[in-house]
Amino acid sequence: MTDREIKDEDNQKQTGDDSSPLSPLRGEIDRIDERILELINQRLEIGKKVGEIKKKKGSQILDRTRERMVIERLSQLNPGPADESLIQYIFNVIITATREIQKPKTIGYLGPLASHSHIAALHYFNHCGEFVEQPGFFDIFNNIKRKELHFGIVPVENSIEGAVNYTLDLFAEFEIHITAEHYEPISHDLLSITGELKDVKTVYSHPQAIAQCKNWLKKHLPHAIVMETSSTSNAALMASKDEQIAAIASGKAAHFYNLLPVASKIQDRGGNITRFLVIGGDRPERTGDDKTSIMFATNHTPGALFRALSPVNRAGLNMVKLESRPTRHYNWSYHFFMDIEGHIEDEIVFQTIEQIRSQALYLKVLGSYPIMAKPEILQ
Incomplete structure (x- = not known):
């Protein structure tokens, strides 16, 4: 008897085969579980709508009186065999999840109020959400990591001044992914x-x-x-x-x-635009018009960077940005930040990045996200 046959036999002894009298009962449990899952998600969707109405009315998300009434009503309706503590536990979990889904997304920006970062956040998120002033870029990254913010928006480069180096350095320090880009015209x-x-x-x-x-x-x-x-x-x-x-x-x-x-518009030179990156939140799906950002480090040897970049040329991909920053760990060692057109789920992009990885000491995919059209004055 093979190892696989022995394992299958053990599994049948533990769970019973298809002819076991347990099978129809387990099938019924599966169907009930699926229905419970469907109903929980329906409840959360309705809870989300309730939250939107509360927001419009200016009401508080937390309503302890209503929550207590829900638990008491269900406890009275409960015919058993579930005891009262189980009912309270299950529905407290569901109510907590509903309360969380009702909360507006929190968006961190570099303060103070009316800073260019604040304005970029308002424009990108269409004034929807809770905008939270942060004292520094580090705080934005750190509070996303700690899940105290859903999103953050940080400047990464300016059309006149160039790269925002401190933002690039923080991508090396934190495991934070990019979910979008936003171009904000700057005028004074x-x-x-x-x-x-x-x-x-x-x-x-x-x-x-x-x-x-x-x-x-x-x-x-x-x-x-x-x-x-x-x-x-x-x-x-x-x-x-x-x-x-x-x-x-x-x-x-x-x-x-x-x-x-x-x-208005008293600046001496036009065309001043800052590119912001939106960080945190869910990873966006492929749109067909995407950009992927990576960072990597190479050996400090002749031709190392050329070898790392060669796969991009061979694949015919468009590299739209390349920046270098000292790694801060070793003298004369650098991180390279690169943007290429395409999504990490595109086979050619994935294979190209893996080929770069084989030539690099270290490589991190920062995110794939939709390309935002640049404002006309940049074109």
């Missing part, structure tokens, strides 16, 4: 309480924003004092407290800080 407005140019005596903003508007400032406010601050949002906050202060900030900041535009 001059905002103040009165909206009058003649009232402006001091201008505050982030150093980068000031540098991008220096010609406009020289022409229109040659005698104003220009002061640097930590962010364009902080500048808007300061402007909201003094009629003689103006802020260089986004147009959206006017709404958040009750300011009026003195002038």
Whole structure:
């Protein structure tokens, strides 16, 4: 007798074969389990709709009185043999799951309010969700890892300034996947309480924003004092407290800080766009128009990078980005970040990445996600 035959015989002794009197009972249990599963999912779907209505009305998700009434009603209806503690346990689990599904998705962004990251999050998520200000990029990654945020949105490159290196470094540190990309045009407005140019005596903003508007400032406010601050949002906050202060900030900041535009689009150069990455959440399905991001490290030997990139050329794939960053672990050792067109589920993309892996010391797939069309001013 073979090992497989012995194993099959043991299984039959333990569970009974098809002729066992247990078989129809087990079949009935399977059908009941399937029905229970279907009903639980139906209940969760209805619970989700209840949550949407609560959100529109401004009601709290947590309703202990209603939950207690549900448990008490079911306990009274229970004919047995399930005892009361079992009923309470099962439906407490279901109610907890319903409460969780009613919660709006939480989205972390680099604060403060009305920062470019905040605006990008509002635009990408269509103002739907709970937007949670975070003090730093590390906090966004870390809170997604700890499941305290569903999503985060982080800048990865700017059309003028180039790569956002700290974001790239964090992908090396955390096991976080990319689920989408978003391009946000960056423009600067001059905002103040009165909206009058003649009232402006001091201008505050982030150093980068000031540098991008220096010609406009020289022409229109040659005698104003220009002061640097930590962010364009902080500048808007300061402007909201003094009629003689103006802020260089986004147009959206006017709404958040009750300011009026003195002038719009005062940047000296157009085409300033930041590419953001959405991280966390579920992995998106293949659309046929996708991008895959990977990071890898190679040996510090002549031709190592060329050998790692050769599979992309042989496959005829379009490489749309390649960046390098020091690994921080070894001197003169680098991580390479690469975007290629296609989805990891595409056979040619999968095989190409595996060939790169064979040439690399280390390789991580950061995510496959739909390609977002760039704004017209970039084309």
